[in-house]
Amino acid sequence: MKYKRILEYTLAILQLAHRANGQDIQLNWTDYNLLNFLQDIRRLHHYDQLVFAHNRNATFGAAFGELSGNALDEGGVDFESFQANRTGNVDYETEFVRYMMTELPTAVVLYDELSSFELKRHFSAALLIVVYLEEELMAQSALFKATTASCETAFLRELFQFSWHSKMINVAALCNDYQDTQQFYSYTHLPDFALEYKHLSAELLYRGPIFPYRLSNWQGYKLPYIIGGGDPRVIVYEYDRRRVVGGFAGHFLVTFAHKYNFTLYEPLPIKSYTKFPPSQDLIKAVRNNTVEISVALTFPNIPLDGFSYPYEQVNWCVWTPVEADIPNYDFFWIVFEGMTFLLVLGAIIVISLVLSCALWQHNSKPDLLRFVIHDACLRGVIGQSFRELSRAPFVIRFIYMQIYVLGILLTTSYNAYFAAYWTSAPKVAPLRTFDDILQSNKKIYMFAPEYNELIGRAADLRKYIPMFYIESDYHKYLATRDAYDTKYLYMIPTTKWRIYREQQKVFTTPIFRLRADLCFYYNIPLGFPIHSNSVLAKILQDMVLETAQSGLTDYWMRIGFWS
Known part of the structure; x- marks a missing residue:
């Protein structure tokens, strides 16, 4: 089982103290025990739960029985013969845990190599872990590596280096000889690894801190990072013979390093200032511990594990070419396209039929074709002259008048629309929905990992594949x-649209436009990939919130084009 740390405070206990009787702090160190130490830590550094962790394969009972020496009067449990009673019906380990819950008081969680859940998904981050260690490091393969009761420098270095690689900063080791030495052990890795020997004094135990807050100043610690993605998030260029990391993600990294006193270190330097690897490919460098952070904002997992607090929130929308103008030669026929043409043709046929019937009644028999389209009606409608019947009766003259009115309306409307089209050319019909895009001859051009994210997170979009x-x-x-x-449509985040919008201002007319009404996702949180239990998580969150509150994030986004 891989041990995952989510602790604000972590305590490594090499051996349990001689007895746990819950007495208050005494200057007489012969009466000071493990339980007193836990009480002092709770008073100085609050924790909500205490996690008691050890490997069940270790001989915890035997070692504890040898060290206990005295009975716990309050609990009525004889720990002096712990080893002998281990096979009996009494579970002394459980009794000891209950006693700690009574005396501290706080919730106690038993955690061993058989545990298959992550603490951070079930408990708050204010945890204190007590780990019992007794076997050699090479003999352990689960939960926490252990050793004998010796507090030699070599062992302490190995223990604390393991703690650092396990992302634990606040670690204390209390040995079985603490009553003689009156000290416990800790370490620092900022900027380099060093052991710390701390004296168990009343001043420390009353006023602390037992675990000093180290995250506010990293003292020049080399922070390994990697760059990827693209502009405007990361923009790298040279100025005055030095490399500058810009873009709103690059500015954040540099400001973050200045505030917390990091020295930025790039173990995998980029080969080009203009061509970066895709952000999804850089997650591997974080997961295999090559770097601490990837400056390439990426779609996070749900829940947000292995990523920083979201730094950017974007809408993922379609970027479409601006609708083209209809060609000039199409103006001649688009005026009467569709229903307009059918209405005019129907009116001509009806008037032709009525006119032919009226002429038939007045002894002027027309041809059969003129019952459908009479030449006089067709000529009159399009504004040409035609031959009238001499001394025509009133009914025929009234039909001629209708032909004149229809011709005036038709020619006037045609000329008005035609002139309007020449003045302001109409556009091709826009794509209003994803179904319109699906039915058109246009394709959305997408990068494969982004496409996989899109389809993988929304099953209902698979019909648009x-x-x-x-x-x-x-x-x-x-x-x-x-x-x-313009052969394709594209999916872009709203922050990238800022760059394209500024670039298109040099054109006579824009080529593309962002369709805010055609977005697959809204308010997508993007974060920096970090270790699952990174010690940077809290200060990264604070930095993200501070830059957003002060307006720096928005300012860096707005000046991205000029960078």
Whole structure:
């Protein structure tokens, strides 16, 4: 089982004290025991739960029985013969845990190599872990490595280096000889590893701190990081013969390093200032402990494990070409397209039929074709002259008048629409929904990992799979999108739109526009990949909130184009 730390305070106990009788702090160290130490830590550094962890394969009972020496009068439990009674019906370990719960008082959680849950998913972060260690390091493979009761320097270094690699900063080791030495042991890794020997004095135990807060000043600690993604989040350039990391994510990293006194260290330097690896590929460098943080904002997991507090919130929307103007030669026929043409044709046929019937009644028999489209009606409607019947009766003259009125209305409307189209050309019908895109001949050009994120998180979008064109080459994808290739539609975050909007101001007319009404996701939280139990998580969260509250984040986003 892989041990995962989520602790604000962690205590490593090499051997349990001689007895646990719950007495108050005494200057007489012969009466000072483990329980007193836990009470002092709770008073100086509050914790909500106490986690008692050890390997069940270790001979905890035997070692505890040898060290107890005295009975616990309050609990009525004889720990002096702990080893002998281990096979009996009394569970002395449970009795001891109950006694700690009574005397502290706080909730106690038993944790061993058989535990299969992560503490942070069930308890608050204010935990104190007590770990019993007794076997050699090489003999243990689960939970916590252990050793004998010796507090030699070599062992302490090995123990605390293991604690550092396990992302535990606040660790104290209390040995079985503490009554003689009156000290306990800790360590610091800022900026370099060093053991700390702390004296068990009344001043320390009353006023503390037993665990000093170290995260406010990292004393020049080398923080390994890696750069990836793209602009405007990260923009790297040279100025005055030195490399500058810009962009709103790059500015955040530099400011974060200045505030907490980090020295930025790049174990995997980028090969180009313009071509970065995709952000999803850099998560591996964090997970295998090559770097502490990736300066490449990425879609987080749900729940947010292994990522910082969200630094950027974006809408993921479609970026479409601006609708093109209809060609000029189409103006001649689009005026009467569709229903307008059918209405005019129907009116001509009806008037032709009525006119032909009226002429038939007045002994002027027309041809059969003129019952459908009479030449006089057709000529009159389009504004041409035609031959009238001489001395026509009133009914025929009234029909001629209708033809004149229809011709005036038709020619006037046609000329008005035609002139309006020449003055302000109409556009091609826009794509209003994803279904319109699906039915059109356009494709949404997407980078493969982003496409997998989209389809993987929303099963209802799988019906739109045919409208995507997937590109696995990240740099080819960026080159096609940044070239404003109108052959495709694109998915972009709102922060990238700021750059494109400024770039298109040099054009006579914009080429693309952001469709806020065609977004797959709104308010997507993006964070920095970090270790699952990174010691940077709390100060990163504080920094994200402070920069957002002060307006720095928005300011860095707005100046991204000028960078």
